[in-house]
Amino acid sequence: xTRTLAALLALSLTVPAAATPPPLTLEQQAEDALANDxxxxxxxxGLTTEVGPRQAGxxxxxxxxxxxxxxxxxxxxxKVADEPFMMDTWVPGDIAxxxxxxxxxxxxxxxxxGNSAATPVGGIEAEVVFFRTVDDLRAAPEGSLKGxxxxxxxxxxxxxxxxxxxxxGPARWVGAGIAASKGAIATVIKxxxxxxxxxxHTGGTSFPEGVTPTPxxxxxxxxxxxxxxxxxxxxxxxxxxxxxxxxxxxxxMQSGNVVGEITGRDPSLPPVLLACHIDSWWNAPGAxxxxxxxxxxxxxxxxxxxxxxxxxxxxxxxxxxxEVGLFGSAAYSKAHxxxxxxxxxxxxxxADRIWRFESNFRETNPDLHKRLAAAVARxxxxxxxxxxxxxADLNIVRDQKGALIDLQQDGTRYFDLHHTPDDTLDxxxxxxxxxxxxxxxxxxxxxxxxxxxxxxxxxxxSAPKIMGSN
Amino acid sequence: xTRTLAALLALSLTVPAAATPPPLTLEQQAEDALANDxxxxxxxxGLTTEVGPRQAGxxxxxxxxxxxxxxxxxxxxxKVADEPFMMDTWVPGDIAxxxxxxxxxxxxxxxxxGNSAATPVGGIEAEVVFFRTVDDLRAAPEGSLKGxxxxxxxxxxxxxxxxxxxxxGPARWVGAGIAASKGAIATVIKxxxxxxxxxxHTGGTSFPEGVTPTPxxxxxxxxxxxxxxxxxxxxxxxxxxxxxxxxxxxxxMQSGNVVGEITGRDPSLPPVLLACHIDSWWNAPGAxxxxxxxxxxxxxxxxxxxxxxxxxxxxxxxxxxxEVGLFGSAAYSKAHxxxxxxxxxxxxxxADRIWRFESNFRETNPDLHKRLAAAVARxxxxxxxxxxxxxADLNIVRDQKGALIDLQQDGTRYFDLHHTPDDTLDxxxxxxxxxxxxxxxxxxxxxxxxxxxxxxxxxxxSAPKIMGSN
Numbered sequence: 001x002t003r004t005l006a007a008l009l010a011l012s013l014t015v016p017a018a019a020t021p022p023p024l025t026l027e028q029q030a031e032d033a034l035a036n037d038x039x040x041x042x043x044x045x046g047l048t049t050e051v052g053p054r055q056a057g058x059x060x061x062x063x064x065x066x067x068x069x070x071x072x073x074x075x076x077x078x079k080v081a082d083e084p085f086m087m088d089t090w091v092p093g094d095i096a097x098x099x100x101x102x103x104x105x106x107x108x109x110x111x112x113x114g115n116s117a118a119t120p121v122g123g124i125e126a127e128v129v130f131f132r133t134v135d136d137l138r139a140a141p142e143g144s145l146k147g148x149x150x151x152x153x154x155x156x157x158x159x160x161x162x163x164x165x166x167x168x169g170p171a172r173w174v175g176a177g178i179a180a181s182k183g184a185i186a187t188v189i190k191x192x193x194x195x196x197x198x199x200x201h202t203g204g205t206s207f208p209e210g211v212t213p214t215p216x217x218x219x220x221x222x223x224x225x226x227x228x229x230x231x232x233x234x235x236x237x238x239x240x241x242x243x244x245x246x247x248x249x250x251x252x253m254q255s256g257n258v259v260g261e262i263t264g265r266d267p268s269l270p271p272v273l274l275a276c277h278i279d280s281w282w283n284a285p286g287a288x289x290x291x292x293x294x295x296x297x298x299x300x301x302x303x304x305x306x307x308x309x310x311x312x313x314x315x316x317x318x319x320x321x322x323e324v325g326l327f328g329s330a331a332y333s334k335a336h337x338x339x340x341x342x343x344x345x346x347x348x349x350x351a352d353r354i355w356r357f358e359s360n361f362r363e364t365n366p367d368l369h370k371r372l373a374a375a376v377a378r379x380x381x382x383x384x385x386x387x388x389x390x391x392a393d394l395n396i397v398r399d400q401k402g403a404l405i406d407l408q409q410d411g412t413r414y415f416d417l418h419h420t421p422d423d424t425l426d427x428x429x430x431x432x433x434x435x436x437x438x439x440x441x442x443x444x445x446x447x448x449x450x451x452x453x454x455x456x457x458x459x460x461x462s463a464p465k466i467m468g469s470n
Numbered sequence: 471x472t473r474t475l476a477a478l479l480a481l482s483l484t485v486p487a488a489a490t491p492p493p494l495t496l497e498q499q500a501e502d503a504l505a506n507d508x509x510x511x512x513x514x515x516g517l518t519t520e521v522g523p524r525q526a527g528x529x530x531x532x533x534x535x536x537x538x539x540x541x542x543x544x545x546x547x548x549k550v551a552d553e554p555f556m557m558d559t560w561v562p563g564d565i566a567x568x569x570x571x572x573x574x575x576x577x578x579x580x581x582x583x584g585n586s587a588a589t590p591v592g593g594i595e596a597e598v599v600f601f602r603t604v605d606d607l608r609a610a611p612e613g614s615l616k617g618x619x620x621x622x623x624x625x626x627x628x629x630x631x632x633x634x635x636x637x638x639g640p641a642r643w644v645g646a647g648i649a650a651s652k653g654a655i656a657t658v659i660k661x662x663x664x665x666x667x668x669x670x671h672t673g674g675t676s677f678p679e680g681v682t683p684t685p686x687x688x689x690x691x692x693x694x695x696x697x698x699x700x701x702x703x704x705x706x707x708x709x710x711x712x713x714x715x716x717x718x719x720x721x722x723m724q725s726g727n728v729v730g731e732i733t734g735r736d737p738s739l740p741p742v743l744l745a746c747h748i749d750s751w752w753n754a755p756g757a758x759x760x761x762x763x764x765x766x767x768x769x770x771x772x773x774x775x776x777x778x779x780x781x782x783x784x785x786x787x788x789x790x791x792x793e794v795g796l797f798g799s800a801a802y803s804k805a806h807x808x809x810x811x812x813x814x815x816x817x818x819x820x821a822d823r824i825w826r827f828e829s830n831f832r833e834t835n836p837d838l839h840k841r842l843a844a845a846v847a848r849x850x851x852x853x854x855x856x857x858x859x860x861x862a863d864l865n866i867v868r869d870q871k872g873a874l875i876d877l878q879q880d881g882t883r884y885f886d887l888h889h890t891p892d893d894t895l896d897x898x899x900x901x902x903x904x905x906x907x908x909x910x911x912x913x914x915x916x917x918x919x920x921x922x923x924x925x926x927x928x929x930x931x932s933a934p935k936i937m938g939s940n
Contacts, residue, residue, distance in 0.1 A: 226894070
């Protein structure tokens with residue numbers, strides 16, 4: 001029997017503390033998480049199996065929040081609550097059809113983008129105008145798309161740091177609005193993704209003030225490539241597309257932020273805030289985005305607790321309504337802005353290994369930055385020099401101009417799964433998931449036992465660096 | 471300039487034959503196909519782009535046949551025709567929904583199996599009974615499924631030779647019929663496939679004489695695994711499923727077999743028959759299954775012709791209605807049974823490389839077998855000792871007790887794509903596709919220039935060894 005196993009067995013017995021050996025140190029707990037953690041996988045397995053997709057503002061998200069709150073309570077988190085807020089709610093409907101009608105008749109796999117308008121019942125049919133990039137669309141003359149359907153392509157390639165999302169994402173984020181402003185009656189885009197499966201990637205789009213929203217959909221990559229081959233083969237003949245989508249806005253609906261904590265020895269000290277989001281798009285079970293993130297932060301908080309009650313409270317924030325507009329992040333900041341946060345971290349980039357650590361206090365608190373960097377190096381995590389900007393659900397920390405840490409995950413395959421039906425449990429590599437828990441355990445434990453203020457000056461960003469996973 | 475390139479350029483000029491260098495030998499043509507063939511890729515690109523899915527008996531299949539016939543004519547094939555036949559036709563409808571209603575509400579991705587009945591409008595809802603394998607279902611008592619929905623799992627793992635299809639396939643081929651005979655009102659199966667994407671694998675099922683067909687669907691593998699996890703988490707609570715499918719039979723419809731030939735120097739000799747099928751399931755663009763097969767045989771026939779007019783005619787058969795019951799194969803045999811075939815080969819296992827050559831005349835015509843084996847070894851093809859049984863569309867050869875060759879493709883990833891929407895052009899590796907054309911060029915060229923009878927005794931099978939790709 002190894003010393004670690006003996007210690008673990010001892011911990012599981014409900015005998016007086018005096019009879020048990022001392023708890024594992026933080027380092028030992030992190031090593032144990034790397035080898036043995038089951039909490040994170042159990043969380044994401046349970047959430048995806050018992051709830052599945054969790055579109056913000058719907059009963060499915062409410063079930064997801066209730067499931068998460070029950071899990072936190074069962075695991076011994078304190079002050080577990082589902083803090084409600086109201087939000088303007090968009091739902092996708094149940095009709096999503098696209099068919100090229102000429103010159104080559106063929107159905108294309110399509111899904112609406114968040115905030116898409118509906119087509120008339122029965123659909124709309126119009127000529128498609130091809131744009132290689134959103135910049136090409138920007139260059140199109142005003143009015144030139146009148147009565148047409150814009151198609152926007154891009155050349156997205158996988159990147160470990162997710163930087164490709166910044167290059168390709170605008171086609172989704174703003175493409176439909178630009179096309180509408182030039183007269184287009186609808187827009188379809190090549191999915192912002194890197195896989196080749198017939199499952200379109202949804203995600204939010206937005207229309208500028210004064211521009212009436214139009215129907216906007218994403219084609220799967222194989223379908224988008226097929227459409228582009230049709231342009232190549234059409235020899236100038238017009239390509240016509242029939243599109244039918246029936247999303248709608250259903251007004252103000254309730255969402256909520258699930259919170260809980262490992263209470264610190266000195267609850268008067270500002271807490272460490274660990275964030276994720278509990279909602280997902282309606283089409284995605286949300287294993288990677290972001291069931292895994294919630295699983296990682298909750299499992300790490302439990303490991304920190306097992307190393308002994310921390311000095312500071314460790315609070316988890318499983319935000320609602322991230323995907324549709326960061327409503328949970330805004331609501332949490334509004335409700336708690338007067339409660340200072342010591343430092344914020346978010347896990348929202350899948351379940352693959354962490355490869356880089358960054359903070360926004362490398363220059364102003366170099367001692368702590370170096371201690372953290374040294375502590376995670378053993379798990380294969382290098383230390384970067386950019387300033388951390390925090391995840392989407394950390395508005396409160398940015399609003400407080402507080403301390404932020406980014407534990408960057410390998411995003412190479414993240415955009416194979418992002419916002420698609422393929423974001424399922426089987427995509428999670430349990431070993432990489434455990435590495436996340438190990439790194440989070442080390443970092444959270446050090447921060448929660450730091451007596452001094454964590455941010456001691458420096459510039460705090462007002463928004464995440466990457467549009468993030470929403 | 472290399473000698474090969476010079477020769478190719480020379481071939482492309484329309485100058486008198488006397489002024490051109492001699493054509494490339496068969497070996498040189500095969501080597502050239504390996505490096506440079508564009509016909510095969512162009513065929514499958516065109517078919518999937520300009521037509522797409524080609525469900526047997528529908529207008530889409532008719533467009534596919536017309537497309538293929540036009541392509542063959544344009545490339546100089548002789549006697550191109552679309553030989554019609556009538557067939558009892560099943561179509562999938564446009565509603566395919568499955569939702570677990572208790573204890574964990576969640577939609578599951580489902581598609582109907584070929585020959586599935588429809589549910590009532592609005593669907594049916596019933597308790598699901600779990601069967602680990604079709605053998606477990608067989609062991610269930612008569613009447614024990616009355617009013618229930620049967621779910622059948624399996625443990626399919628990839629295999630290079632496709633043998634896993636034989637292990638797992640019965641869950642689809644006969645599972646619904648067995649369940650119906652025991653009282654089940656519907657059946658859902660774990661897709662017969664090896665991928666983890668949310669695209670169910672369809673395919674034919676059959677109901678025994680006297681058993682009324684029931685609704686029968688396939689869940690994608692992630693959905694099937696999710697359902698199985700629900701059983702593990704339900705602690706004995708019943709799992710109820712709501713299923714809605716609306717396929718229907720539309721009576722006798724027309725399909726057809728597309729044929730064409732490279733006419734031999736002695737048309738009185740029995741021809742070499744190269745087969746594939748042009749139809750696909752409605753949900754699959756049919757790049758791997760079997761656009762690639764038709765592309766390979768057509769491209770190889772063209773390369774054989776470029777090496778000089780062969781002694782025997784090389785006939786291509788692009789059969790209709792293979793997927794739904796080998797109707798094209800039966801119709802071709804019936805129409806042409808009195809016209810002896812020298813030898814038959816089929817390409818219908820995707821687009822990955824050929825790794826094994828087998829014939830059914832290894833013992834009775836060892837000289838020819840050895841010459842063929844030696845000729846393809848250069849392309850990484852080994853020689854097997856099993857007797858070839860031919861592909862699904864070679865009924866005529868089996869009915870004539872004729873000579874057969876199997877050029878076996880690597881099937882490791884075939885069942886990732888088989889009968890799914892993901893069977894798209896991007897899955898084709900052009901280099902492996904060209905290796906197929908090279909091997910087919912060598913084998914077809916040798917056979918088409920063989921003066922002696924090819925089968926000189928031996929046992930001829932009455933059916934393909936593997937249920938094949940249908």
